[in-house]
Amino acid sequence: MTPPRQPAKRKQSTLDAPVSPPPLRRKVQSTTTQTAVASFFTPASQKPPEKVVWQERAPNDDTPNTLLVGKYEPANDPVSTPNEHESGRKKLAAFDFDSTLIETASGKKFASDSQDWKWWHPSVPGKLRKMHLEDGYRIVVVSNQGGVSLKPNTKAPKTQTSKVASFKEKVSAVFNQLDIPMSIYAATEKDIFRKPRTGMWAEVLDDYDIQPDLEQCIFVGDAGGRHAEGRKPKDFSCSDRNFAENIGIKFQTPEEFFLSEAPRPFTRIFEPSDYLPESAAEAIAPFVKKNDIDIVIFCGSPGAGKSTFYWKFLKPLGYARVNQDILKTRAKCFKVAGDYLSEQKSVVVDNTNADIEVRSKWIELAAKYSVPIRCVLFTAAAQICEHNDAVRALNNTMNPEERQILPGIAFSSFKGRYKPPKVSEGFQDIIEIPFKFEGTEAERAIWLRHWI
Missing domain, CATH: 3.40.50.1000 (HAD superfamily/HAD-like)
Structure with a gap:
């Protein structure tokens, strides 16, 4: 028997059925x-x-x-009459x-x-x-x-x-x-x-x-x-x-x-609306610059709002950004940060920085260039971080860096490595930032849906 011909990827259906997808899709x-x-x-x-x-x-x-x-x-179909279809x-x-x-x-x-x-x-x-x-x-x-x-599963037996x-x-x-x-x-x-x-x-x-x-x-x-x-x-x-x-x-x-049974009680373990600010006073406070040149490292889970905080508050203050998702390796992050400091530019380290060992390397870099180092701690819980990650990855208008949705291990890995930062590690100060949603009405409508 001649095997059925497989159509090209996203070839338009020629069926006269209700399911009629557009071409190229x-x-x-x-x-x-x-x-x-x-x-x-x-x-x-x-x-x-x-x-x-x-x-x-x-x-x-x-x-x-x-x-x-x-x-x-x-x-x-006994009820598919022309009048019904019209x-x-x-x-x-x-x-x-x-x-x-x-x-x-x-x-x-x-x-x-x-x-x-x-x-x-x-x-x-x-x-x-x-x-x-x-x-x-x-x-x-x-x-x-x-x-x-x-x-396609190329390893499975053909008869299976x-x-x-x-x-x-x-x-x-x-x-x-x-x-x-x-x-x-x-x-x-x-x-x-x-x-x-x-x-x-x-x-x-x-x-x-x-x-x-x-x-x-x-x-x-x-x-x-x-x-x-x-x-x-x-x-x-x-x-x-x-x-x-x-x-x-x-x-x-x-x-x-x-x-026809009566409804049973139910609970949503996560409700996005709980993370809306109830008033302007609850909105995230702006970042105040204390030093002419310094390093600010972020500490927080993926999806905690770190990059958004940088774009909104620190970039306008002239901070250069170092991000491992973009630079790919930690070594490259240290090199680029050192280059910025050599040019007398303040630096934001927009990584998770979950453990003391990683943070200590940035503290050593600050000491090498004789500049203060501060820490911004993002305290969002795991579920809101996963929610934010899904919203970002699945909505083009809210994803300026075109990030892909993260696997669950990215969040569990952070949780397993996380040690709360302390001033005694060598920081000038630690600023805690709880998550509260900020955005346009259109973004709010998207963000308030359930994504996880």
């Missing part, structure tokens, strides 16, 4: 699964038609594909996939194969069909799938079914049983597509070319931040609830939506 994948290949010699009358069309998409034209999109169209469906019902629509049949946390699934509750398929056939909803599935990778293929087979089985028009959006990496970030929702709206009635839309998911209750464990996160809040639509858990 997405590509359509082959719909041929390993199951289809294995059943090649099965008589056509005994084989179900392959109804799910798959695509891979990237956050932008310069990054790999990380979003997997599958679109299902039944052979006959008026459009303004109501969207979005669902998480695992532990919301389905769960493992084996009882394991993760499915062992593509057949290891059953409905989360027997009422699920009937409820979804009613929503589409009688209540006028578009049905979409929006799911984080960190265990699925779109990167990949996780992507297994996931597609499971989705196809679920959608074939429902047999209503619906799509699935699966985020495979920790980028703009991953919930609670709203990248997948933006794709949904773009694909269906609609402005939904948000008051009638709903998102159902199991990650609601619920407390443990009786034999029911606490939720592993609050990402689904936060996703719905970011969009501005109603949220319910599967128990509330399918079983």
Whole structure:
């Protein structure tokens, strides 16, 4: 059998389906699964038609594909009349996939194969069909799938079914049983597509070319931040609830939506609005220059606001900046800082400077050039730092240096090395800076969403 031709990267889809990405952005994948290949010699009358069309998409034209999109169209949709299409469906019902629509049949946390699934509750398929056939909803599935990778695995045996293929087979089985028009959006990496970030929702709206009635839309998911209750464990996160809040639509858990159970108490472990200044008096105080020439070293986690503080307060005072993310090595930082001091320029060391050993090297450099050294300590907690890092990396307007999102180890590494600075180390003084958000109204609206 001639293998299916793979389209070029981001080739425009030629389907007449609602999912119709623009050119130079997405590509359509082959719909041929390993199951289809294995059943090649099965008589056509005994084989179900392959109804799910798959695509891979990237956050932008310069990054790999990380979003997997599958679109299902039944052979006959009794409500897809011309009048219905003209008026459009303004109501969207979005669902998480695992532990919301389905769960493992084996009882394991993760499915062992593509057949290891059953409905989360027997009422699920009937409820979804009613929503589409009688209540006028578009049905979409929006799911984080960190265990699925779109990167080619060259080391895996050719006969081994990949996780992507297994996931597609499971989705196809679920959608074939429902047999209503619906799509699935699966985020495979920790980028703009991953919930609670709203990248997948933006794709949904773009694909269906609609402005939904948000008051009638709903998102159902199991990650609601619920407390443990009786034999029911606490939720592993609050990402689904936060996703719905970011969009501005109603949220319910599967128990509330399918079983009409009363809501359980929940807690968000992090709320961005807690870090807004309540008044002008709470805003970050400006930096006061004390010396003609000196070194100022920053100490704080990635994402604590160090670079923003430099651009706002120290650059206007004539301080030159040394940053290891830009210069790449610590040795280069020391050399460049020494060059600036030789030119009678004050220097800001915009690095994390977490431990005493690193800070002592800067104190030695200050002594070599006979200048005072001061320390600015940024006290933001880990979660606000991770939030800030995500906002910066995923929003071009707030990322002037085009930084990439940091891995979790960057924050845990800082925590493991951190020793609070003390004046006795050799500093002229230590200034503590708690984090409070400052920015335009547009930046504030972006920053107040849930990003982690």
